Amino acid sequence: MEKKEQRVDRGTEQFSPKILVFACNWCSYAAADLAGVSRLEVPSDFRIIRVMCSARVRPEFVIYAFSRGFDGVFILGCHPGECHYSEGNYYTRRRVLLLKETLQFMGIESERFQLRWVSASEGAKFAGTMKRLIEGIRDLGPRNIDT
Amino acid sequence: MIKVMLQKKLQDRVKELLQNGTVSLFIGYEQGPGFVYVSPCFVRDESGAERLVLNQFCSNNLAGYIHEYNAYNRRIGICVKGCDARALVELVKQNQITREDLFVVGVPCTGRIDISKLREEYGPKLEEIKGISETERSFLLETVRGTKEIYKEKIVFDKCLSCTHPEGFEYDILLDELKIPEFGSADPVQKRVEEMESLSTAEKNEVWCSYLSQCILCRACQKACYACYCPECIFDKAYPRWFSKISTTAQKRLYHLIRAYHLAGRCVDCGECERACPAGIPLRLLNKKIEKETKKLFNNREAGINQEGVLPLNTFDIDDPDFFL
């Protein structure tokens, strides 16, 4: 309970989740840049780690992040068929699908772990997606941290 | 009686194989501390073949030992039940050994006895059991107090109730025809998976927390697994340190999630993990769930059934489901 309180912003009394985002260098990272260039407003509760391809995100990172108390983990990659490395995102899709089911089965809401396709030109989609996903995590509330 | 004949047949064949140099090592079972306790044995010369036993208590998946001996022995002989051959199929597919380096002796099986179930049925004094034979539906235990009949269904492993063998696997020798034993009831694990699925996330979490509270992170489940063959385990790495080995629920959950995930598409459901677990955690549950999902999502067959094909996470289909997006 102590941790939960810590992470509630005193000013707004709103829960600020801790969210990890992996973004593919070629598409969604560029989209995040574009969102910036277009000065779109995005909630600040996430941190992006840039990877060359969404397929670099090993599922163990996600599991690790949850074990370290993150409230959500998102992976953003290129649309199917648009992978810079031709097929990386297809592997990602499979890995994510399976891991989501496994997490859910083990008592971690699968909504906390999301995959989205955002291409380099979709700055607005990046902003909208992040807003919606973060909202989703807020609705779920803080994760019960295992001790 | 049939069993004793098969055991003799096995000993003779192994003797021959070692004698003529077909294999340099044979992995089988030997008597442990008491009739019902059977342990793996590694026979290197013909005299050792006498030690081999074969009965309804021989449950270990011996494929798990191949990896340890593979580097030093050319052509390893091994005796496997139909279900264990699935592990061999996988080891070959995962490039851990070539089929030519194996000499596979197929042994018939009518279901293996789960000691913990036996203990419940029979009582704690298992040392009283001195011999075993069987009928169509029952095992006949020869004990110091005479013969006791127990329905097979009551004491075989859960997995035996839904026995599966690989398709088209060629054994080098078959001691007898390998039949898939049939029982009146099915493996209850599927149902347990469904029950678990029907729970809310919070309830699932609660169930797992209670399981995990039992876990002592001894990692026996991992050591018993045929698929644990990496030179250095990700859990043992110091840099980076994935796993701090501190007994917290978070660490235990991480351990079990990663372990299950690493087995995705590789778990042959031999049940060794569950058998090895000193805390009695139903580990097959998680493996079965993943198996079920790979089947549903990627149309992937259970591991070790087909001799062809790629692990489900090492391939993809352009039309894989994306409903979750």
Added chain:
Amino acid sequence: MKKIDFPNKNTAHNINSAIKPIIIIGGGITGIQTALDLADMGLHVYLVERSSSIGGRMAQLDKTFPTNDCSMCILSPKMIDCARHENITLLVYSEVVEIKGDPGNFTVKIRQKPKYIDHLKCTGCGDCISKCPVKVPNEFNMSIDTRKAIYLRFPQAVPKKVVIDSDHCLFLTKGRCRACEKVCQAKAIDFAQMEKLVELNAEAVVFATGFEPYDVSKLKEYGYGEIDNVITAMEYERLISASGPTGGELMRRSDNEIPNRLAFIQCVGSRDIRHKLYCSSVCCMYATKEAILAREHYDNLSATIFYTDLRAGGKKFQSYISRARDEYGVSYLRGRPGRIEQSEESGNPIIVYEDTTTRELKKTEVDMVVLCPALVPSEAHSMKNNPDIEIDEYGFIKIPDRIFSPFDTSRDGIYACGFCQAPQDIPTAVVQASGAAARVAEFICTANVR
């Protein structure tokens, strides 16, 4: 034959090479690709672009057929490569006005329009843009929305530097304002800049000046400009683009509503003896793509394409058409509509066409019509003091031997690739761009051996 060393800046032993630079005219995908290939070979390249950013027409497209790749996503890395390349000098906001001299030794005169910005100082932060009080139609978005007088052509522009539009800037036209100057912390605004004429010595020149859409208002029967919601394909691209003026919503100009019935008309001005005889080569495919995009965006929308012949010969094009038809329910109607009328009740366009199966004259009311105009060669290559390279009857740069020397113009040492020499789609233009680069390299090597 001896191998010629190119003057690649990266390798020390070549630095004194006598090989002069290559000038490429046009910074669209074709010019970009030619520049990258030649620069990668080690030749020094000047890439001359009329507007303030390279990128050309492809930058304006939303997606590209038949893969539905996002156009900007695949183009933008190439643009950035151009800007970063040590062997490429970008000359934006510039035009070639004269080419003189001989093959292997041309003198090219380039007019550099004043940008009123010190591009060495500008960081592209955009602070000035928000302060500029002037709004003018945004040509990048086909004038659907507005931009400021100080502007970036589009967010991913390369170079990512603003320019001041001297026709509309308050200070330059009326002598007051200078708001941008006040807000610019990098001190990059420079109203003292003048037009410059520079002369460059060049080994060879490559034309890659691309195309412009034909002015469809010349086809009076379709009522473009008079009937509401009759738009051009280029306008459609900007509307459906997620980064376009409507954020990817296909809003009708008349009432901001999303159309339910969408029609595309092919060969508007192409394959038409009154306008352009030739086939523009890309319209069947992009109309299909645009129809697919609309169907992807809106479930209730129906899309019909009026065509003459369905020309889908490129790689995977046929299956793209089948997908449009079978998966997206796009309908294809053969026939060239005679005219478009405007409904008196709804104000919607009504397409009048002959049903080729029954030979009956039919009328159908739709919510939006997209005209797919003939694409005509850009006029950029018809400079006044042009060194007699021949232009064909349609305005394309003439290639005397189209089959065996596909990039050679009528003048040695001057080459042409992309849409400026014949109608073609993006992959063909990219092939031509690389091909022209190979041809230039061959020209330089053989000339220097001699």
Added chain:
Amino acid sequence: MKTRIGVFVCRCGNNIGGVIDVPNVLEDVRSISNVVLAEEFMYACSEDSLSTLKERIKEHGLNRVVVAACTPRTHEPLFKRCCEEAGLNRYLFEFVNIREQCAWIHAHEKAKATKKAAGLVRMGVGKAFLLKPREDIEIDITPSAMIIGGGVSGITSALNLARQGFEVHLVERSDHLGGVASDFKTWFPDREGDRKLSHLVRSIECDENITVYLSSKIKDCSGNLGAFTVVIQDGDKERTVVVGTIVIATGAGVLKPHGLYGYGELSNVMTQMEYDNLSKRRKEKYKKVVMINCVGTRVTERPYCSQVCCMIAIKNAISVKESNPQAAVHILHRDILVYGTAEEYYRYAMELGIGFSRYTIEAPPQILGEGSGDTVRYYDETAGKDIDISCDLVVLSTPLVAQEENESMAKLFKVPISEERFFLEAHQKLRPVEFATDGIYICGSARWPVDIRESIAQGYAAAAKAAIPMHRGRVFFEAITASCDEKNCSGCGSCIEVCPYNAVDYKDLEEDRKVVEVNQVKCKGCGCCVSACKNGAMQQHGFSDYQLLSMIEMMA
């Protein structure tokens, strides 16, 4: 040596400084161990800031540099170069994006943006601590090319590269050069085409830079960009050559439509190619010619359009009509595909009086007659009824089809083919003549059916791609490749299966253990294999598990 990290935060004028409390970020970052310096710049990318940065590196003996500014996608190379100029390995630099991805999108919540910026810088420091010096991957390129296929596109590539001064090996399976184009005897609109083609072939034979191998096949190929070892087989003779680049230009075959429209059964039914050859040999005076287009193509088993047949049909129709203006010539088609200004020839054909009628795939034309066809019956949609055309010759326009050998060639060179069995390029839009594998290029109808003009254009384009590394002599790649730690490798082969570039393979080890190794030239650094590796033996430089976990840890 102790790790000494220097952190530089850019204000970018007001862009970052107006939202993020930069001194606050600096204060936070100073508290991290190993950070020996934290400074701010008004514009980090300006000339004077860059020289300050270089001084600081020397002054403070920095061996890791973190710059927090805009996006690495545009500015990273600038700072990397700057580090290098100060004597610091370029791979010891880490970029943190606090403008586009922080200040600009969180301008509405400044306090949080500051906190986030500090967090992002922490993550950068966490990664920087673990950065290792690397050198760009450098490959020497043998200045010679192998062209496989002696058709027009192969010839074009070969001549172009030879004229650029490279040694060229041209391998052709048949006993002559020229390919399908040389099988055509009449040309239109360029009636000189056959003469020009033979001139090209002669130029090949005379060029001292080109070695031609006729009646030869490729038996084996190994290696990578810069040095492919290729074994050429000519009968029982074998020759091994080492080349820097390879162009595949093996073309396509022409479908013989057995079983369709009485082909092979009726004496006067032939393909366009057969008619072409016949018309050159003998002056046949056919009076009633019917041509049927899209024979065996744009159908279920061959759904593609072969692109060249309409034009060939128009060419042959014109040739019939020109040699015998009285002849009735009719082309039955489904759509006439002539692109661009070729429309002129379509118009010319119509002016000559050649009839064009459309048939539908639901009711394809029928050929009536015993032994030879005398009538073609087709359903005319506009007229709404069957129409009979009498004929003394039926010519079928058949598509180009993928070569039988494509599959084995694809395996040999480890390049992909599509479901239609044509070769699959790296990217259909922007990399049409390249494969995803460096050093191997594709042109002409081996990629997709194209006409002679396009084949030649592609021949040039492939030559340009092959010439690039050969002119450079040496190619550098950013060393963000994967590599395998042998002692941890279990040899399971997952990495091999997932690699999109065939860059991973088993290594020959003396001891009896299977381990993999990554070809540093073929690897493009996606990291797919790293994620597939269960115990982390496979790692990607610059994106290692350790580095990424450290970033996560800095956040946690």
